[in-house]
Amino acid sequence: MSALLEIRGLTIDIERDTGPARVVDGIDLAVEEGESLGIVGESGCGKSLTMLSLVGLLPNRIRATGGSARFAGQDLLALPQEALRKLRGSQIGFIFQDPMTSLNPVMRVGEQIAEALIHQSGMAKPAAMERAAELLELVGIPSPRDRLMAYPHELSGGMRQRVMIAIGLAGSPRLLIADEPTTALDVTIQAQIVDLVRDLKDRFGMSVVWITHDLALIAGLADRIAVLYAGTVVEDAPVEVIFDRPTHPYTRGLLASLPTLTDRPMTRLPSIGGTPPEPGRRPPGCPFAPRCTLAEAACDAAVPKLAAVPGSDPRHRVACFVTAGEGGRA
Amino acid sequence: MSATLLSIRDLRKEFPVRLGAFGERAATVHALDGFSVDIVEGETLSLVGESGCGKSTTGYCVLNIQRPTSGSVIYAGTDIAKLDDDGMRPFRRDLQIVFQDPYSTLNPRMTIGDALAEPILFHGLAPKAEIRDRLRQLLADVGLSERFANRYPHELSGGQRQRVAIARALACRPRFIVCDEAISALDVSVQAQILNLLLDLQEKYGLTYLFIAHDLAVVRHISDRVGVMYLGRMAELARAEALFARPLHPYTRALLSAVPSTDPRAARNRQRLQGEVPSPLSPPSGCRFHTRCPLARDRCRSEAPALREVAEGQSVACHAVASATETNWENSPA
Numbered sequence: 001m002s003a004l005l006e007i008r009g010l011t012i013d014i015e016r017d018t019g020p021a022r023v024v025d026g027i028d029l030a031v032e033e034g035e036s037l038g039i040v041g042e043s044g045c046g047k048s049l050t051m052l053s054l055v056g057l058l059p060n061r062i063r064a065t066g067g068s069a070r071f072a073g074q075d076l077l078a079l080p081q082e083a084l085r086k087l088r089g090s091q092i093g094f095i096f097q098d099p100m101t102s103l104n105p106v107m108r109v110g111e112q113i114a115e116a117l118i119h120q121s122g123m124a125k126p127a128a129m130e131r132a133a134e135l136l137e138l139v140g141i142p143s144p145r146d147r148l149m150a151y152p153h154e155l156s157g158g159m160r161q162r163v164m165i166a167i168g169l170a171g172s173p174r175l176l177i178a179d180e181p182t183t184a185l186d187v188t189i190q191a192q193i194v195d196l197v198r199d200l201k202d203r204f205g206m207s208v209v210w211i212t213h214d215l216a217l218i219a220g221l222a223d224r225i226a227v228l229y230a231g232t233v234v235e236d237a238p239v240e241v242i243f244d245r246p247t248h249p250y251t252r253g254l255l256a257s258l259p260t261l262t263d264r265p266m267t268r269l270p271s272i273g274g275t276p277p278e279p280g281r282r283p284p285g286c287p288f289a290p291r292c293t294l295a296e297a298a299c300d301a302a303v304p305k306l307a308a309v310p311g312s313d314p315r316h317r318v319a320c321f322v323t324a325g326e327g328g329r330a
Numbered sequence: 331m332s333a334t335l336l337s338i339r340d341l342r343k344e345f346p347v348r349l350g351a352f353g354e355r356a357a358t359v360h361a362l363d364g365f366s367v368d369i370v371e372g373e374t375l376s377l378v379g380e381s382g383c384g385k386s387t388t389g390y391c392v393l394n395i396q397r398p399t400s401g402s403v404i405y406a407g408t409d410i411a412k413l414d415d416d417g418m419r420p421f422r423r424d425l426q427i428v429f430q431d432p433y434s435t436l437n438p439r440m441t442i443g444d445a446l447a448e449p450i451l452f453h454g455l456a457p458k459a460e461i462r463d464r465l466r467q468l469l470a471d472v473g474l475s476e477r478f479a480n481r482y483p484h485e486l487s488g489g490q491r492q493r494v495a496i497a498r499a500l501a502c503r504p505r506f507i508v509c510d511e512a513i514s515a516l517d518v519s520v521q522a523q524i525l526n527l528l529l530d531l532q533e534k535y536g537l538t539y540l541f542i543a544h545d546l547a548v549v550r551h552i553s554d555r556v557g558v559m560y561l562g563r564m565a566e567l568a569r570a571e572a573l574f575a576r577p578l579h580p581y582t583r584a585l586l587s588a589v590p591s592t593d594p595r596a597a598r599n600r601q602r603l604q605g606e607v608p609s610p611l612s613p614p615s616g617c618r619f620h621t622r623c624p625l626a627r628d629r630c631r632s633e634a635p636a637l638r639e640v641a642e643g644q645s646v647a648c649h650a651v652a653s654a655t656e657t658n659w660e661n662s663p664a
Contacts, residue, residue, distance in 0.1 A: 042517040042518070042519065042520075043488075043517055156606055157381075158606055159606075186380040186381050186544060186607075187380075187544060187545070187546070187585065187588045187589060187590075188380060188584065188585065188588045188602075188603045189380075189606065190588070190590075191587075191588040191590070191602060191603075192602060192604075194590075195602065213517055213518060214518070214590065215518070215592065216547075216589075216590035216591065216592045217590045219590060219591060219592055219593065219594040220590065220591065220594065239594045240594055243592060243593065243594055253519060254518060254519060255592070257518055257519050257521070257522035258518060258547070258592060259522075259525070259545075259547040259548045259550065259551040260547050260592055261546070261547055261550060261574060261586070261589055261591075263551070266529070266551070266552065266554075267551070268526045268529060269522040269525055269526060269551065270522070271519060271520075271522035271523040271526060272519040272522075273523075275487050275489065275520070
């Protein structure tokens, strides 16, 4: 396997009247061909901005200010908008969180899927509609031909998200980026969508990046998990290693604070005190140090680098002065 | 056994709606269809189910925020379901609610202190001179320092706002709080903080909670009893340990199997509930779950099963379940 996407030292700043505030601070991430990577972190940790920056969709006043992102040999951050537009959809597909705001409410869903096909591959309209029906069938929508004529409001939340996935897949992308696509859905529908994306990934050999705040959700989906905190990767490891031997104190805290179906009822959950730092008010040292129970003097002085954990899986990397040495311990 | 705080009998709620581009067709949403339960003082009763199954409507109808179409809610000897707004007022201080979205529940132009003082002054629970002490106490109860009283909601994080919403519910020293998806909008680490806070407050003030949620793992964590709802009806009601150790209703089993597992090896082999919740505009006949049920047969399509106790503290509404250990289906043709 070789890296399909390789992000190095990415920084993203918000331009404010008082000067730039850093939200993503030197992210290193790689996605292999055919791999599924889960990116986990709390609101505001920069997980969505990182992925949006790759395809030139950052909101106004937010800009990628440093680093590189190589995708299939070219640096996405250096590409002009026109080239990025060609890449979006055909090479990199996107599924967003809220299908109700991402779909055009006054356009039939068939037209919306066909539009993507016509734009990306220059298909004729009848052929595109034919292909749109196939895509709807592929994402598990019953009687797809009838559904082509439906408007988004006529579909349920789960069905709308399936339509979004169909649009994301329309160009047969090599990389599918899913940004919290199941957050607004019921558990049962959420499980169906996770299964669907996994099946599609296996069938087409796509790489998938799944952004979420829910560690448990991607346990069954991701090959590898990167944990983000305040705009940096604090831990990056194969999925079993994250769950069996979480090493960074933040990863451990996140896992411990998850209620599960096996712990004792009516007990207090271990929780992480405090809140993440705001952009522009980052501590000088490790960004997690103010909330960390293991923090030492060194943690406030310098930012720990992401480094391999001795004795653990060779792909296991963590950014922590205190726990990095004990990663091999079960 | 503690005393019953609220006795809910055969609660129904129907919403008349107009369909079509010009509202030319009248229809009825059957949101809640014969809901009965006794809520015991000091317990946490949770309601779970998919969107549209009537969990929130139950919460609103119990508090008479939405007036039930029929049925009764007996609190302190009075049927509060029949009361109008004026009649409800003296009961409101005992019966409070915390909503899901702490961003839209607080008035953006009111300081936290004013928002918390309002219900106390409205109900005349403390003279103005003592308000400061009450505020300090309330903020301390929810783990916020006194200086938050002068802040505005936009200056607070989501978790802090939810703490304020809880403090506001506590302001009148209530006995019963409906938590309507109160932690669903929060990040995982903050969610744990708020759950622990709710448990602490329950211990301290002997509160009774009706906890409405869709996250089964959370529900398991904090509930004494759990009610599983499907399309406006109770499918199963049981003590939390029993429900999670031995789910009996096929819908309960399906919900449990959809919970993401934190074990990456177990997570890949799960049973899936197919399809979606049918529209409450035209709910299926008989057992409302029969359209998605792997065990459904003729009787389920025609006859609605009654909720009956099949084991100590475990009731289930399913033709297929004869007792806690045996289902009627194993030896019978489907």
